[in-house]
Amino acid sequence: MSDSEEAVTAEEQPSTVPAGIAAARAALADVPAEPGVPKLDPILNATGVRRAFGGLVAVDVAHLEVQRGAITALIGPNGAGKTTFFNLLTGFDRPNRGEWVFDGRRADRMRSYQVARAGMVRTFQLTKALTRMTVMDNMLIGAADQVGEGFWAGLVHPLWKRQEAANREKALVLLERFKLIDKRDDYAGELSGGQRKLLEMARALMLNPRMVMLDEPMAGVNPALKQSLLEHIKDLREEGMTVLFVEHDMDMVHEIADWVAVMAAGELITEGTPDQISADRRVIDAYLGAHHDAAER
Known part of the structure; x- marks a missing residue:
């Protein structure tokens, strides 16, 4: 086979890179590794965010944009x-x-439930499962705009019966996806730490979010469930969602992150691809101390 024939054959082969990954890589391909760098299509755009507790400045982020998808x-x-x-x-x-602006809407004046309804949902480092409720009830409570939550509407069964049935069906689909279907009638307090992480992520999807924020999703999770969580996070990207997650495990960051933002002492010190960040002296200094090389000698 000639070189030209080989080239044509290669072009005809379908790409093995999932669409979500390809789109994310394309959007970030020419973005320089600098703190606060503009993105092609940011879903979240934050400017001048500062939070101090007395004399301690916990957050002082000049600018951050999060790329959609x-x-x-x-x-x-x-x-x-x-x-x-x-x-x-x-x-x-x-x-x-x-x-900060989320998906075109000013979000810094919103309350937490308004942020979630706007399409930005989060999980917590310490899971917030309602331990004395069943797994299914935890899922159902995560659905938005439930007619039956109103006092008078709640007294009229036909007004909310169809909506609750649809919510229950959606919850079952998500529990099946997150391999919690057999636990649907168990109390959430009976789940392992890793299963609670899965439940929290599944419950977040009841709101049909456009952006999911995960605070240390792998903390306290056994290796088997860790791999499952990794695959679920990748799936979110393939479904068109944006993911922003806090993590310490750089192996995990390298495996699933398209882009990395680095904070130190409350400030955003740099951004870049996982490979760029791993080789960045500012990141090494932030984690190990600016004089760690001298200390080793």
């Missing part, structure tokens, strides 16, 4: 302000100043 990791040493930044963006805390 990509998986972005937010990393940094303990105490860098990552979870506080998450809390601010999702309405669980209030900044001293700053503003």
